[in-house]
Amino acid sequence: MAKNDFAIVCDSSCDLPSSFLEKAHVELLSIDSLTGGEQDLESRLVSLYGELASRGYGRVASVHSAACFSPALDAARSAAEACAGNVDVAVVDSGSGSAATGMLIDRMARYRYFDVSFDDAVAGARALAAHVRLLVVPTTSARFGKRRSSHSRLGALARRAASLRVRISGERGLYLLSRGEITQLARDTDLVGLTSRLAHAMSAVSAGEGPIVYALTETGDPRALRAVEKPLNTNEFESRCLGTVRATPAVEALLGSGAVAVAFAPASAYDRSEKSLVGLGSSVEA
Numbered sequence: 001m002a003k004n005d006f007a008i009v010c011d012s013s014c015d016l017p018s019s020f021l022e023k024a025h026v027e028l029l030s031i032d033s034l035t036g037g038e039q040d041l042e043s044r045l046v047s048l049y050g051e052l053a054s055r056g057y058g059r060v061a062s063v064h065s066a067a068c069f070s071p072a073l074d075a076a077r078s079a080a081e082a083c084a085g086n087v088d089v090a091v092v093d094s095g096s097g098s099a100a101t102g103m104l105i106d107r108m109a110r111y112r113y114f115d116v117s118f119d120d121a122v123a124g125a126r127a128l129a130a131h132v133r134l135l136v137v138p139t140t141s142a143r144f145g146k147r148r149s150s151h152s153r154l155g156a157l158a159r160r161a162a163s164l165r166v167r168i169s170g171e172r173g174l175y176l177l178s179r180g181e182i183t184q185l186a187r188d189t190d191l192v193g194l195t196s197r198l199a200h201a202m203s204a205v206s207a208g209e210g211p212i213v214y215a216l217t218e219t220g221d222p223r224a225l226r227a228v229e230k231p232l233n234t235n236e237f238e239s240r241c242l243g244t245v246r247a248t249p250a251v252e253a254l255l256g257s258g259a260v261a262v263a264f265a266p267a268s269a270y271d272r273s274e275k276s277l278v279g280l281g282s283s284v285e286a
Contacts, residue, residue, distance in 0.1 A: 005057070005112070006057060006058075006059040006060060006061060006112060006118045006121070007027060007052045007055075007057040007059070007060045007061070008024075008025070008026045008027065008060070008061050008062075008063065008105065008108050008109060008112065009026070009027045009028075009029060009045075009048060009049075009052075009060055009061070009062040009063070009076075010026055010027070010028060010029070010062075010063050010064065010101070010105050011028065011029040011030075011031050011041075011064055011065075011070065011072040012028070012029070012030055012031045012248045012250045012251070013031070013034060013064065013065040013069060013070035013072060013097055013098065013101060013248070013250065013251060014063070014065065014098070014099075014101040014102040014105055015098045015099055015101075015102055015217055015245045015246070015247055015248055015251055016099075016102040016105060016106075016245060017245065017246070021105075024105075024106075024109035025109070026105060026108075026109060027048060027052065029041070029044060029045060029048060029072065031070070031071075031072060031250055032249070032250055033250055033253065034069065034070045034071065034250050034251065034253070034254045035071070035143070035254075036071065037071060038071040038074055038075045038078075039075075041071060041072055041075035041076075042075040042076075042078045042079045042082075043079075045062070045072075045075055045076055045079035046079045046082050046083055049062075049079060049080070049083045049086070049087050049089055050083065050086060050087070052087065053083070053086050053087040057087065058087060058088060059087070059088045059089075059090070059118045060087055060088070060089045060090070061090050061092060061108055061118070061121065061122055061125070062076045062079075062080065062089055062090070062091045062092065063092040063094065063101065063104050063105050063108060063125065064076050064091065064092070064093065064094065064101065065094055065096065065097035065098070065100075065101045066093060066094060066095050066096055066097055066177065066180040067093075067180065068177070068180060068181070068182055069096070069097030069098075069177065069254070070097065070250075073091070073093055076089075076091045077091050090118070090122045092104060092108075092122060092125050092126055092129065093126075093129060093180065094129050094132060095129045095130070095132070095177075095178060095179040095180045096129075096132050096133060096134045096177050096178060096179075096263065097134055097177055097251075098134055098136075098217045098245075098247065098251055098261050098263060099134070099215040099216070099217050099245050099261070099262075099263035100132040100133065100134040100177070100263035100264075100265075101132075102215065102245065102263070103128065103132055103213075103215065103242075103263060103265060103270060104125045104128055104129060104132065107124065107125055107128055107270070108121055108125050110274075111124060111125075111274060111277065114274040116274050116277050116278075117278075117281060118281075119281025119282065120277040120278060120279065120280050120281040121277065121281075122281060123277070123280040123281040124272065124277040124280055127269070127272075127280070128265065128269050128270065128272070129179075130179065130269075131209075131265045131266055131269040131270075132178075132263060132264070132265045132269075133176060133177070133178040133205070133263070133264055133265065134176070134177040134178070134261055134262070134263045135174065135175070135176055135177075135185075135198045135201060135202070135261065135262045135263075135264070136174070136175045136176075136177060136255060136259065136260075136261040137172055137173070137174055137175075137191065137194050137195065137198065137224075137228070137259060137260050137261070138172070138173065138175070138254075138255045138256050138259045139172065139255070139256025139257065139258050139259050140170060140171065140172055140256075141256060142254065142255050142256035142259060143253075143254055144175065144182075144254050144255050144256075144259075145173050145175060145182075145184070170189050171187045171188060171189050172187070172188065172189070172191065172194060173185075173186065173187050173194075174186040174187075174188075174194045174197050174198055174201075176201070185197065185201060191223075191224060191227045192227050195227045195228045195230070195231050195260070196231050198228065198231070198262060199231035199232055199234065199236070202214070202232075202237065202239070202262070202264055203234075203236045203237040205264070205266075206237035206238065206239065206266075207237070209266040209268070210238075210266055210267065210268055211237075211238035211239060211240070211266070211267040211268075212237070212238070212239045212240075212264050212265065212266055212267055213239065213240045213241075213242055213264065213265060213266075213267050213270045213271070214232070214239060214240075214241055214242065214262050214263060214264035214265075215241070215242040215243055215244070215245065215262070215263045215264075216228065216229070216241070216243075216244040216245070216260070216261070216262055217244070217245055217246075217247050217251070217260065217261040217262070217263065218244055218245075218246060218247065218260055219246075219247045219252045219255060219256070219257050219258060219259050219260070220246070220252075220257065221257065221258040221259075221260075224258050224259070224260045225244070225260060227260070228260045228262060232262070239264075240267065247259075247261075
């Protein structure tokens, strides 16, 4: 085992295909639902971390979606504490979900392949997490849009009223998931109108942060996928598509069948060279 070898763990909320994960030697924690079940996930992660330790890995990078997207993040933190005397587990919070989490996993695998140290690779992934974003257009009945936090009774009543209005009007929402927070950006009964707003949001980020890279998440609805692909085929901003992934059953249950999402990040953050990461782990707080 090379000096800088470490294990990488993820869960189903990243939406990366199993074929990619197997090729990249990333351990997948398969989860059936993104609601509840944290205690079971914790015990399964404790077992997985222990198994990796028995295979000779003293260090594990466990990369997961934001807590508002998946219960695996909190379960991983608890499991890491439980295994502290046996294996060093660094839990990386993507602050986002779906393909945005997948971007971090892809980078972690690349860093390991190029023999970046464990500390520097983790610090590099956490730095990227500050820049990845997920734009989501869920279905009207999806649970995702209901996960925004509220701190007052008035807010809860307002959400119930809005939910009733949505069911009556057929409106869908455009949401941003970034740094662990879900923000509603727009509502419309027209999917094309929402995907146009999605592209404008990406253009605004590009204007301030430069060229971007992005990946699409689809749920098996060709019409919805075309509706988001078309406005992204533009000269309005410089971008590079990394590909399209099919949502796992757990993510599809959260977003709804017919939902679409786009994960993106500044190319400067995503394409950061391995050499530039050297020493980063010592300067970034764990």
